[in-house]
Amino acid sequence: xxxxxxxxxxxxxxxxxxxxxxxxxxxxxxxxxxxxxxxxxxxxxxxxxxxxxxxxxxxxxxxxxxxxxxxxxxxxxxxxxxxxxxxxxxxxxxxxxxxxxxxxxxxxxxxxxxxxxxxxxxxxxxxxxxxxxxxxxxxxxxxxxxxxxxxxxxxxxxxxxxxxxxxxxxxxxxxxxxxxxxxxxxxxxxxxxxxxxxxxxxxxxxxxxxxxxxxxxxxxxxxxxxxxxxxxxxxxxxxxxxxxxxxxxxxxxxxxxxxxxxxxxxxxxxxxxxxxxxxxxxxxxxxxxxxxxxxxxxxxxxxxxxxxxxxxxxxxxxxxxxxxxxxxxxxxxxxxxx
Amino acid sequence: xxxxxxxxxxxxxxxxxxxxxxxxxxxxxxxxxxxxxxxxxxxxxxxxxxxxxxxxxxxxxxxxxxxxxxxxxxxxxxxxxxxxxxxxxxxxxxxxxxxxxxxxxxxxxxxxxxxxxxxxxxxxxxxxxxxxxxxxxxxxxxxxxxxxxxxxxxxxxxxxxxxxxxxxxxxxxxxxxxxxxxxxxxxxxxxxxxxxxxxxxxxxxxxxxxxxxxxxxxxxxxxxxxxxxxxxxxxxxxxxxxxxxxxxxxxxxxxxxxxxxxxxxxxxxxxxxxxxxxxxxxxxxxxxxxxxxxxxxxxxxxxxxxxxxxxxxxxxxxxxxxxxxxxx
Numbered sequence: 048x049x050x051x052x053x054x055x056x057x058x059x060x061x062x063x064x065x066x067x068x069x070x071x072x073x074x075x076x077x078x079x080x081x082x083x084x085x086x087x088x089x090x091x092x093x094x095x096x097x098x099x100x101x102x103x104x105x106x107x108x109x110x111x112x113x114x115x116x117x118x119x120x121x122x123x124x125x126x127x128x129x130x131x132x133x134x135x136x137x138x139x140x141x142x143x144x145x146x147x148x149x150x151x152x153x154x155x156x157x158x159x160x161x162x163x164x165x166x167x168x169x170x171x172x173x174x175x176x177x178x179x180x181x182x183x184x185x186x187x188x189x190x191x192x193x194x195x196x197x198x199x200x201x202x203x204x205x206x207x208x209x210x211x212x213x214x215x216x217x218x219x220x221x222x223x224x225x226x227x228x229x230x231x232x233x234x235x236x237x238x239x240x241x242x243x244x245x246x247x248x249x250x251x252x253x254x255x256x257x258x259x260x261x262x263x264x265x266x267x268x269x270x271x272x273x274x275x276x277x278x279x280x281x282x283x284x285x286x287x288x289x290x291x292x293x294x295x296x297x298x299x300x301x302x303x304x305x306x307x308x309x310x311x312x313x314x315x316x317x318x319x320x321x322x323x324x325x326x327x328x329x330x331x332x333x334x335x336x337x338x339x340x341x342x343x344x345x346x347x348x349x350x351x352x353x354x355x356x357x358x359x360x361x362x363x364x365x366x367x368x369x370x371x372x373x374x375x376x377x378x379x380x381x382x383x384x385x
Numbered sequence: 386x387x388x389x390x391x392x393x394x395x396x397x398x399x400x401x402x403x404x405x406x407x408x409x410x411x412x413x414x415x416x417x418x419x420x421x422x423x424x425x426x427x428x429x430x431x432x433x434x435x436x437x438x439x440x441x442x443x444x445x446x447x448x449x450x451x452x453x454x455x456x457x458x459x460x461x462x463x464x465x466x467x468x469x470x471x472x473x474x475x476x477x478x479x480x481x482x483x484x485x486x487x488x489x490x491x492x493x494x495x496x497x498x499x500x501x502x503x504x505x506x507x508x509x510x511x512x513x514x515x516x517x518x519x520x521x522x523x524x525x526x527x528x529x530x531x532x533x534x535x536x537x538x539x540x541x542x543x544x545x546x547x548x549x550x551x552x553x554x555x556x557x558x559x560x561x562x563x564x565x566x567x568x569x570x571x572x573x574x575x576x577x578x579x580x581x582x583x584x585x586x587x588x589x590x591x592x593x594x595x596x597x598x599x600x601x602x603x604x605x606x607x608x609x610x611x612x613x614x615x616x617x618x619x620x621x622x623x624x625x626x627x628x629x630x631x632x633x634x635x636x637x638x639x640x641x642x643x644x645x646x647x648x649x650x651x652x653x654x655x656x657x658x659x660x661x662x663x664x665x666x667x668x669x670x671x672x673x674x675x676x677x678x679x680x681x682x683x684x685x686x687x688x689x690x691x692x693x694x695x696x697x698x699x700x701x702x703x704x705x706x707x708x709x710x711x712x713x
Contacts, residue, residue, distance in 0.1 A: 073523070114553055119546035122512020123519055129501060130451060130520035149543070153506050154513060161488035164708030166496055198709050222711040250713075297713050 049241045055098050055234040057208040058173075061215035062099065062135065064244045066106045069133060072219060073109045074099070075120045076137030076173075083112040095139055096175070096234060117143050121172065122150035125224070128170035129158060133219060140186045141174035141228060144193070155224040156199030169222045171215075176204065177268055177318055178366050179232040184354035187362075189267070189318040192325055194226040195295045201249055202295040204228040206270035208238040210293055213247030221249060230268045250297035254306065258286035261376050262306040264329050265316035266292040269348075273316055275369035280376055287314075287376055295325055303329060304337050311342035312383075314375045316367060321349035343383025346375040390670050393606060394444075399665055402444055402601065404679045406436040406658055409460040411687045412469065413632070416459075416476065419691065420636040426478055429490050432460030434631035437657035438563050439464035441604025442531060442624070445612045451499045451517035452531045453510025455563075458503025461533055462493050465500045473690035479697035486700045487708070508534055508541025511560065515547050518556040529557040529615045537568025539585070540577055548589040548623070557615035559608070560623045563598065565630040570642045586623035598626030599657040602664060629655045 052060070065072045080103045081092025093100025103110050113120035117138065124136035138144060144151065151172060158166040178187040194202045201223050205211040211229070218225040255270060256277055263273045270291045277287045288306050292299065307313050313333055315326030330345045348367045356362050390396060413433035420429050432439070435457075443452065443464040454461040462472055467483065475482025476490045483493050494502035501517060504510050514532040521528035534544055539562050551558045568576050579585050586593025592614075596607040604626055611622035629651040633640045640648070665671040 071523070111554075114546075114549060116546040116550055118543045119512045119515060119550040122509070122543065122547070123516035123550065126453075126501065126513030126516025127520040128516070129496065129513070130517045132516075132520045132523065134516070146542075149506055149509055150512055154504075154509055157492075158494075158502070159711065160708050161484050161492040162494040162496070162502065163483060163485035163487060166494070167711055201710075201713075223713075 049239040051237045052208055052240050053234060054208045054211050054229070054236050054238075055096070057212040057240050058098050058215060058229060059100070059102065060240070061212045061219070063102055063105060065216055065219045066102070066109045068244070070109070071131065071133045072135065073111065073127070073132055074135040074137065075111050075113050075124050077113055077115055077139055079137050080110050080112045094137065096231065098234070099137070117147035118150060121147040122154065124170050124172070125150050125155040125168060128155070128168045128224075129166055133169050135171045135173055135219065138172055138174035141176045141190050142185045142188050144174070144190065151224070151226070152197045152200070156197050160199060167222045168224050171218045171225045171227050173227045173229060175231040176228040177230040177232055178355045178362060179268070181357065181359055181362060183357040187355035191228055191295055192319050192323055195325060195328075199224065200296060201225045202228065203249060203293065204230070204267045204295060205293055206233065206267055206291050208236060208240045210247060210253070212240050213245050214249070214293065216244060217246040217249055220246065225249070228267070232268055247293070249294045250299055251293065252299035252302040253291045253293055254288060254302065255291045256287065256289040258288040259310055260286050261312040261314060261379060262288045262290060262303070262310045263314045263316055263372065263376070264290045264292065264303050264306070264326070266295065266325065267318060269316045269318050269367060272367060272369045272372050276372035276376065279369065279373050285376060285380065292325070300332055300336070303333065307333050307337050308340040311340055312379045313341070314346045314348060314372065314379060316348045316372055318350065318367060321347065321352055324349060341383070343379045346379045348372050348375045391668055392602065392665070392670065393609075396670055398444070399671060400675065400679065402440050403661060403665075403676060404683060405440045405464055406601070406661065407679055407683045408469065408686065409433070409436045409439065409463050410658060411683050412459060412463060412472075415687050415691060417632060417636060425476060427489050429476070429636045430457040430634065431632040431636065432457050434629045434651065434657065435563060435565060435598065436460055437601040437604050437661065438561065438598045438626040438628055441601045442561060442608040444605060445609055446499070446529070446531070448497070448499050449526060449528045450530070451501050451514060451521070451528070452533065453501045453514040453517070454503045454533050455510065455535060455538065456491050456503060456505055456507065457535065458493060459490070462495070462500055462503065466498045467493065467495045467500050469686060470690045470693050473694040474697045477694040477697070478699070479694055480700050480704070481697050485704060485708070487704070507538035508543040510534070511544045511547035512550070514558055515550050515554075515556055518551070518558045519554065521557060527557075527616045529559065529612055531559045531561060533561045533563055535568065536562060536564040536566070536573040536577060537571070539582070548586070548591065548621070551621035552589050552591050555618070555620040557618070558621040559611050559615055560621065562623065562625045563628060564625055565628050567630060567634065569634040570638070582623055582625035591621050591623060593623040593625065595625040595627065598628030599655050599660055601657060601661045628657075
């Protein structure tokens with residue numbers, strides 16, 4: 048039965064149900080329990096934002112707090128995955144990949160290929176992504192393109208509680224390394240989520256709104272900016288179609304191409320830095336595979352090519368807004384052959 | 386009349402160990418020749434001279450025990466039971482190699498034998514083996530993990546973080562520092578702040594042992610002690626094997642950084658195979674004829690592996706994009 052829960056609860060519930068189902072599902076991370084070795088409360092934090100709170104009481108052997116040592120514990124998760132476990136490593140903020148990237152992109156991602164198809168590395172690396180927390184340049188990035196670039200990794204970035212639970216359960220069961228990106232500004236978002244276990248296949252986009260004038264292709268928090276822009280544009284008689292990619296690798300280009308073929312116009316919205324991001328990849332692929340369907344120039348909405356600033360004034364200017372998305376749609380509607 | 390055996394291994398076991406060490410030596414010496422002929426693509430880092438470490442340590446392990454190796458990994462692979470023909474095919478870049486020609490010398494692995502891969506990234510095996518050891522703890526089968534690093538990679542953050550993690554989680558891991566005196570072309574003494582790896586181990590609250598890595602029996606006994614400790618739940622240890630490298634960092638390395646006469650001295654006075662032979666012959670446990678018979682059969686094995694590798698098919702376009710994912 049479905050009821051409304053937050054995206055944070057959806058993450059918690061997915062891990063809880065998978066740990067109950069499969070004792071090889073373990074989780075390693077900094078403060079995922081919290082208070083380990085301290086004299087105070089047990090399960091003091093449940094993760095830095097409380098996402099895994101309560102899981103330790105139910106699965107005391109399956110959650111292990113780690114030293115502040117990302118290379119060691121992310122690598123240990125990868126090694127354990129190659130030895131029959133199904134670990135989830137929590138990287139806390141995706142920005143911390145800088146100190147453990149080798150274990151992800153040179154080890155986990157490449158075992159299967161280098162070892163002639165004989166290795167399986169079913170590890171999930173969960174991390175918070177995105178700006179809006181006034182957390183500045185080293186705790187706010189949207190680094191999805193870096194992982195999407197690496198063959199051997201799958202990359203997921205959901206936008207709703209429903210997708211979060213289904214995609215996370217699927218990611219845990221997947222036999223490949225999966226980077227699971229959770230937007231910290233969506234943790235409080237509530238939505239209908241079934242109580243029981245279910246999966247959503249990786250590599251299937253979701254058309255969250257149908258329309259005939261322009262396609263907006265996006266993922267994560269930006270899906271909600273696109274929905275907001277669509278409401279504004281609807282009042283002007285402009286009907287946009289919104290494609291939520293949900294997974295970035297594998298990428299559901301079929302759904303994107305189908306949508307653009309229908310609307311003839313494309314706006315790519317990405318919270319990642321503007322060069323070589325998911326939006327530019329989508330734009331390039333549409334230009335290559337559906338050029339004939341395009342009635343106008345492709346538009347991109349992305350932050351400036353700058354680090355995420357601290358000052359709230361600046362950070363609000365940095366993050367793409369619904370108004371910028373709506374403007375981009377209007378530009379492409381004015382452009383091209385009429 | 387046969388002499389009584391003063392060694393901790395039976396005669397048969399000693400012969401097996403000798404055969405494994407000789408196999409590594411001939412494998413590497415043959416690669417040295419074939420590489421110089423231009424038969425082998427890419428980078429090759431040879432383990433010759435260091436055989437007593439791999440065999441002295443890995444003789445204690447079973448298939449359920451895991452190891453993580455280095456860029457200089459052929460010796461670890463052979464000592465862990467990886468098939469020599471598959472290894473040779475892999476190094477020649479052929480189908481039927483351990484990685485179907487997609488990994489090469491630096492990425493030989495056989496997970497069914499507990500060999501979690503040679504590694505092109507220095508120090509990267511240390512976190513991986515912590516994970517293998519963690520998995521072993523969950524399985525409750527008293528399996529251990531062994532991580533090999535050179536003296537160079539002993540300065541990597543991954544290695545130091547893993548010493549701490551293994552100590553904190555009391556993991557059944559043995560960190561083996563194969564100290565051949567050189568980090569590529571830079572001396573160990575220049576690049577490493579501590580003189581003794583025992584001191585480095587004590588910095589992480591774990592036991593450390595230094596052993597003469599050219600003496601198979603010394604390595605075997607020291608490794609037996611730390612592996613037993615790990616199997617019994619005593620936690621991680623560090624084992625330093627002081628050893629010598631017969632070849633350059635990579636094949637093609639002119640080794641001008643070495644002192645005049647150093648290589649000759651190393652090969653004459655510090656050859657672990659000569660030292661092993663001298664021990665077992667002088668004790669009268671094994672005869673020179675028995676060693677010679679092994680030498681002959683190993684030479685034939687290596688020749689056969691090279692012929693099979695040369696005859697094996699090359700991978701094709703169809704292989705280029707397979708095995709990137711389990712499913713995608």
